[in-house]
Amino acid sequence: MRMANAFWLRFIFLLLAGTRRANATLGRACLAGLLAGLASLPAGSTTAFGQGGNFDGFGLLNDAEQAAAPAAAPSRSLRSSDDWGPVPTDHLSLANAAPVLLPFFNNGPVFGLPGTVTGGFWDRTQLTGDWGGRRTDLARRGLFFDVYTTSAYQDLTSGGLEPGDWFVQNTQMSVNLDTGRAGLWDGGLIHFTTQARYGGTPEQTFNSGASVPVYTGLLEPDPLASSTMLPSEYFLVQGLSEQTSFMVGKISDIFIPDQTLFGDSYKFYFANFAFNKNPITTNFYNPTAWAVLGVWAPSKRLAFAGGVLDPNSRSQNLATNAFDRVNLYLTAVASYDIAGLPGQFSPAFNWSNQYQLDLTNPYGAIAPAQIPQAVGYLLGSPNSAGLPINNSSSSCFLIANASQYLYVADDSKEMATKLKSGVPLRGVGVFGRAGWAPKQTNTITGDGSVALFARGLAESRAYDSAGVGWYMNGISPDLQNQVRTYTGGALNVKNEQGMEVFYDYAITPAVRLIPSYQHIWNPLSGVAVGNDHTDLWMMRGTVVF
Template identity: 25%
Template structure:
């Protein structure tokens, strides 16, 4: 692809994102844009439940099962399967969290998740050049710590689902083309496996450090295809050069009446419209803007710093009912359900000659504020890999996230609870330490302080531990 073609592709995708955002926001051209702008500001880590594990950069390279799993290479069986085009990964995650003060009441409980992922290489299996497939089955178990004890609007744990279930969560086919610089993926596809994702926030267990709260929140009609309920969709990704990428996806909406259920939304007739989302990203390190800041990249140095800046936008069709606004006949007014986000993450320090490093992230997203409870959210934090010499795989993290409810959202929440809200914001600070004790065994204590849970409850303190087994 020539420089001119790359430039044209990037400009075209940027224009598409701009059109997507502006078409959902009739008032932006007349001043709301300025208001919105003023308001905005690893593989070593476990994936959130339902998120695809793995890294496209390592595609084609066999994992080191002896160093990353409890059961190893199964006497060579895993390597033979991999050589034939089949990779099988099984992860069990168990959390115990307890609310020690505030919230709804003191109490806690266990939550578990089994994730079986099968990746297929189409060329090795069938001679299908550039083809691949992915199947993920999940099984949830345990209680509902947030629902029963905390009462946070954003949640407390990315394992917690409305109901326990066992079944298919992800099932898609992918075709790569343009010498691997583009790919098309279609099937049962969760958006939070690729969109609005920051690697440096992956260590945290709070749900909003995956896909942020304002996008994950359901609107008045429907919500997105994310854990624990997915739906059919298609995604196009283009990587014109190593420093740039662009993605565009369309997915069926999950009806709002399914908030208290879980399972794939596989019926087109029972879906509620569709969601269109796009994201453009840039890597300062890959573009060479930081030079040899992290040291010379020798042949024996496979270190790769985190480095990404991305802009995304999304909108649903058809129009949604506004949360509380009505016309003169007391009929609900309708509006476009849309939003946009900006994220950035960067490794800012590396201990020379090691993989010990410090990475920072920040994310801001906003919605139309009429069809969704949340008007915007902001999160930021840091993760320090290898905080102590001799413990290069440990990760220490501290982060905070805040969600803001706009006037219609606050009115709806107050009406549903039957009592006035005490705040328009809910804020969470999480402190965690992830420690691999054996190959495939990770222990992770966690502490959260939640301010104004549910926008009206006493401040809550949640403490617990995560145990993750990679088999």
């Protein structure tokens, strides 16, 4: 019996070492944050609302436009010392009123908005600078062009599925067109992004055995699409009034949903997906999704958003099987101040009728030879060929995130400007996530995470940041029982925990070096090879062009 167990345990390992985590990681970042951002879209407040977490500050749109006298797009000779503030326009401009939207959609800094620094190599926030003034002219006319690259090297020193190292290069190109500044129409923003990933294959990179990807960049442009470049996002945001707006198109489920007030960009901060999005969402969403979303903000500090998202969208296809199943999503965003320190709370609910594995009775009759494959599929392998799968067509989740600054070094005027523009504050804060999903249809049925984040504490190191975080993913008791039953008690799946610590060192504001360390207890699929932990070191290098 031991020899038989050893044989199929190794077989499960071979299944898992391939593209096993791909499907699970596909959706995680996806929807939750998108609507969380949309929820704050139109609500405006100079204090509690407009704090840069998602669509905050959209309610300032009308006031901001009233403050700017209508005028034609400026020529180069009209540039002032403050090139990054509101631009006089004949049409309502979202970049003027709510500049936070652009870095929110890009998941990174945007040239031509407040926070941009030109000048010498050691000071500029974009490596290629102003292109002799042409880039500023384009931004003032509503066209924002940004490129980001992140190089990641990981060395898994012990545990996981298999120790080893890999290298991955992510490149993102984003274009935003503000229709107001461009002289087209009021209150519109068109966004387009392409994502590229080169380097290690899924077989090499998904080797941690964890229930979540240890590097969020492995999801771009798709977990299975390595060594390629694909269009990942193309959508329209349209403001209708101070209280209503909508978004339609293919959105990023990595950048937009479940967004906290600070600290969730894998380009600069935490690498592990559990600190960027709620892990439960991976069972519902892919990294991109066709979406139609609406937002209503009854007050300056509270907004609601809801809509429908497609569970089948991928970067590799335009609209294959689009909306044959749906995710129905509802969220709220509440912003507040405690003793002048910004905070944010955002719950979200999702119901879906997409097919998901029924963990109470996952298979029909299977042959003994199929047991290794069946167990591998339960632990995350995408290989279900030939298995008599029993699906459920109804599931849901309830998640929430909260963020709170504990200390801010910026003065009140500078803080207000940064929050409205999506520029990270200098200070210390804490953020966390929690979620629940039915154990019958979800691998992760309960989760929680908390992280301490600091940025720019020393004035001489204003762009440096550091963080330490812990997460717990509660594995479905139904899944644990099924694995135990199919393996005759040889495998025992336990709840997974993990921690990460990182330091983001700014060589220049545009060039970052980010070492980090992660330790994971009881990685979900690590049990297939007898490992109860994962240790890995990572070095990232990010350049903002």
